[in-house]
Amino acid sequence: AQSVTQLGSHVSVSEGALVLLRCNYSSSVPPYLFWYVQYPNQGLQLLLKYTSAATLVKGINGFEAEFKKSETSFHLTKPSAHMSDAAEYFCAVSDRRGGSNYKLTFGKGTLLTVNP
């Protein structure tokens, strides 16, 4: 069975500081990996995804993530935080066998707060 662990349920950074949100996964086969963002009272929006091409993935709003197979990690980073980045972030994994992107396993989420 797959699982996702997001370290830190709440991360607080200052505006302009580095954002680092951690995600580790457990899977018997190399999975597809996703980061989603949820703004208050909104649905989930895809930030970026890893599907087996480059291990460094660039997404929207200046975010990027690096797939490290040896560490089973897919941490999300952004060099300089903006106030508009305040949201909840979810890491998710799906089994690449059979294209099962309808069966996402999510982490518990990390709430990012950006202080002025």
Next chain:
Amino acid sequence: NAGVTQTPKFQVLKTGQSMTLQCAQDMNHEYMSWYRQDPGMGLRLIHYSVGAGITDQGEVPNGYNVSRSTTEDFPLRLLSAAPSQTSVYFCASSYWGETEAFFGQGTRLTVV
């Protein structure tokens, strides 16, 4: 593009009542799924469908029914609502393969 549309956005039910949460997508996606989101729990898969007429259970299916009579629609039925079903429900759809899932705006359900 409407994408994935969920109705209603908010609902309050009394314990024991039944209701249907609606989900429709206009992207001709084969796959559709229902998740519930609870504080500190992330999103958990309730039911999913890989095509019209085909549904299966996810991680937390008890108390919910689904059907998929058309590609576009995937309603979620609560047969007898319980306070433990108070949650935010999200519907998602996707193509086969390595593409991402697209999510609706959610339905916030309170069972009293």
